[in-house]
Amino acid sequence: MRKLILYISCSLDGFIAKPGDDLSFLSMVQKEGEDYGYSGFVKTVDTVIVGRRTYDWVVGQGYNFPHSDKESYILTRKEIPAQGNLRFYNGDIKTLVNNLKRKRGKNIFCDGDAKVVNELLKHNLIDEIILSIVPILLGSGIRLFKEQQIEKKLTFISSKAYETGLVQLHYKRINSKK
Amino acid sequence: MRKLILYISCSLDGFIAKPGDDLSFLSMVQKEGEDYGYSGFVKTVDTVIVGRRTYDWVVGQGYNFPHSDKESYILTRKEIPAQGNLRFYNGDIKTLVNNLKRKRGKNIFCDGDAKVVNELLKHNLIDEIILSIVPILLGSGIRLFKEQQIEKKLTFISSKAYETGLVQLHYKRINSKK
Numbered sequence: 285m286r287k288l289i290l291y292i293s294c295s296l297d298g299f300i301a302k303p304g305d306d307l308s309f310l311s312m313v314q315k316e317g318e319d320y321g322y323s324g325f326v327k328t329v330d331t332v333i334v335g336r337r338t339y340d341w342v343v344g345q346g347y348n349f350p351h352s353d354k355e356s357y358i359l360t361r362k363e364i365p366a367q368g369n370l371r372f373y374n375g376d377i378k379t380l381v382n383n384l385k386r387k388r389g390k391n392i393f394c395d396g397d398a399k400v401v402n403e404l405l406k407h408n409l410i411d412e413i414i415l416s417i418v419p420i421l422l423g424s425g426i427r428l429f430k431e432q433q434i435e436k437k438l439t440f441i442s443s444k445a446y447e448t449g450l451v452q453l454h455y456k457r458i459n460s461k462k
Numbered sequence: 463m464r465k466l467i468l469y470i471s472c473s474l475d476g477f478i479a480k481p482g483d484d485l486s487f488l489s490m491v492q493k494e495g496e497d498y499g500y501s502g503f504v505k506t507v508d509t510v511i512v513g514r515r516t517y518d519w520v521v522g523q524g525y526n527f528p529h530s531d532k533e534s535y536i537l538t539r540k541e542i543p544a545q546g547n548l549r550f551y552n553g554d555i556k557t558l559v560n561n562l563k564r565k566r567g568k569n570i571f572c573d574g575d576a577k578v579v580n581e582l583l584k585h586n587l588i589d590e591i592i593l594s595i596v597p598i599l600l601g602s603g604i605r606l607f608k609e610q611q612i613e614k615k616l617t618f619i620s621s622k623a624y625e626t627g628l629v630q631l632h633y634k635r636i637n638s639k640k
Contacts (some may be wrong), residue, residue, distance in 0.1 A: 297607035298476040419618045423610035429475035432601035440597045440627030449618030
């Protein structure tokens with residue numbers, strides 16, 4: 285079965301952005317020729333789930349949406365017609381993910397935002413977490429992990445430390461297939 | 463100069479305890495003969511700073527305070543007379559730490575709790591962080607890192623993954639002496 289994988293970075297104190305969706309802290313780990321396994325990872329996925337906030341941020345910054353070659357679901361409360369591979373989805377997240385997992389294909393990538401991540405966690409839909417920890421304490425901003433009424437043990441797969449001080453941790457859900 | 467070192471563990475989502483000061487999740491990484499470097503670490507310190515909440519919890523569980531062989535400062539708002547090596551301190555935390563750092567001796571160990579950790583971080587008094595990440599999402603409880611008006615870049619020193627899935631991350635404050 286296809287897996288849903290969260291691939292994301294945060295500060296040591298667990299923030300994915302400073303207030304105002306400020307991602308400038310990521311520049312401290314930017315290094316020519318080092319993508320922390322990202323290009324290899326995206327080859328293993330063909331479907332992307334992303335929150336509207338992240339999508340709007342990317343487009344608002346003047347970037348092209350980076351996953352337009354993939355089947356992409358942008359989670360939103362509004363009804364918005366599809367644009368090519370981009371589907372704006374305002375239905376039940378559990379139904380979406382379970383339907384996607386039943387289809388054939390490569391893995392599914394959750395590219396944020398925190399709201400979507402926490403919805404997925406709440407429904408126990410995330411199979412693997414690849415978390416890159418940036419060596420900084422941000423102090424405030426958007427927390428990756430909100431308070432939840434869940435407790436989930438994870439199976440540790442691997443960790444890798446990079447020269448820039450970024451540490452990438454890889455876990456899978458207990459009982460999820462490797 | 464002596465360093466103040468935070469040596470602590472938390473869940474992947476950044477909680478040091480479940481609600482009700484419940485530390486039972488730590489049992490998932492308990493393993494005969496594996497102390498994750500703790501006994502080596504405590505030999506490098508001769509002074510301990512700990513919050514009253516942690517102290518009360520330890521004593522309330524029927525344990526002896528584990529650092530009674532060291533110069534220990536239990537931070538509290540109340541005036542309580544010293545008991546042997548245990549000093550109950552209700553003064554300014556910055557003054558205490560700066561005075562301790564000016565004295566000769568081994569390093570200083572901050573053994574929690576979250577309140578003390580965040581006070582120390584706020585005043586930029588922590589020189590090194592040794593954080594053991596337990597492979598679990600707790601979902602709720604006491605967060606290690608509170609919201610702060612600080613941002614601090616760290617220098618990554620090392621990481622080590624253990625067979626139990628615990629990953630220990632070691633950072634130092636930028637500009638702090640190794």
